[in-house]
Amino acid sequence: MHPARPASRRRLPGHYRFLRGVVPEDTRIAIARYPGREKRMSEPFADSLTDLAKEISAAVAATELRNPVILGHSMGGLLATEVARLLLPDATHAPPTVIISGRGPVSPPPTTPAHTLSDEEFIDHLYTLGATPAGLFDSPDARALFLPPVRDDYRLVESYTPSSTAPVPVPIHCFAGEDDPTVTVEQVAALAELTTQRFDLTVFPGGHFFLTENLPTVGAALTRILEQTRTPGHA
Numbered sequence: 408m409h410p411a412r413p414a415s416r417r418r419l420p421g422h423y424r425f426l427r428g429v430v431p432e433d434t435r436i437a438i439a440r441y442p443g444r445e446k447r448m449s450e451p452f453a454d455s456l457t458d459l460a461k462e463i464s465a466a467v468a469a470t471e472l473r474n475p476v477i478l479g480h481s482m483g484g485l486l487a488t489e490v491a492r493l494l495l496p497d498a499t500h501a502p503p504t505v506i507i508s509g510r511g512p513v514s515p516p517p518t519t520p521a522h523t524l525s526d527e528e529f530i531d532h533l534y535t536l537g538a539t540p541a542g543l544f545d546s547p548d549a550r551a552l553f554l555p556p557v558r559d560d561y562r563l564v565e566s567y568t569p570s571s572t573a574p575v576p577v578p579i580h581c582f583a584g585e586d587d588p589t590v591t592v593e594q595v596a597a598l599a600e601l602t603t604q605r606f607d608l609t610v611f612p613g614g615h616f617f618l619t620e621n622l623p624t625v626g627a628a629l630t631r632i633l634e635q636t637r638t639p640g641h642a
Contacts, residue, residue: 425619429626439463444556452559456567460489468497474636475503482564484510491577504636508582509615511594522561537614578605580632584617585610
């Protein structure tokens with residue numbers, strides 16, 4: 408949040424359109440669009456999360472932004488930390504503030520990575536997360552359109568190795584869903600080890616997609632964080 412042009416609010420991808428109505432009107436919002444998805448569908452997928460973080464950090468560094476707030480949900484939570492780490496040497500920007508949502512510490516690769524499952528097994532797994540509309544993958548065309556990028560998200564996460572394990576000197580705010588089947592509140596709380604600065608955790612009702620299930624309270628939490636970044640000398 409914060410970078411890009413105010414007009415970018417009208418072009419937000421579906422998963423982040425909710426931001427338009429829950430953060431202050433003067434907040435500038437820019438969304439990272441990953442290669443191989445949406446308007447970048449014709450591009451090859453990124454080789455790794457680290458490569459993707461390098462691309463995003465370069466884009467942020469090229470803006471006029473001076474006080475970035477980086478919000479990442481699920482896989483985006485891993486990216487948020489990597490992007491923040493890459494932005495730290497950039498003297499033209501203040502150290503970023505990071506918001507990690509629905510993500511715990513990096514875990515060892517699973518014995519059977521989800522991205523290697525058959526289509527049917529992978530679809531069943533997606534349905535367990537609770538936000539995939541029933542029947543979405545019944546059509547072969549829908550499978551061809553939606554499955555490859557989602558499967559690649561899992562590949563990126565399941566093959567991810569952090570560029571560093573050292574804590575970052577930036578504030579980290581974490582959001583967790585109390586009934587998230589992918590990560591426990593305790594696991595999200597363990598992300599306090601990622602920072603040498605301020606850390607706080609906010610727990611919301613709901614599962615993995617709790618952000619859109621709690622718009623008023625999520626909006627209040629985001630607004631509070633944004634206001635803190637605008638306060639001189641905030642920690």
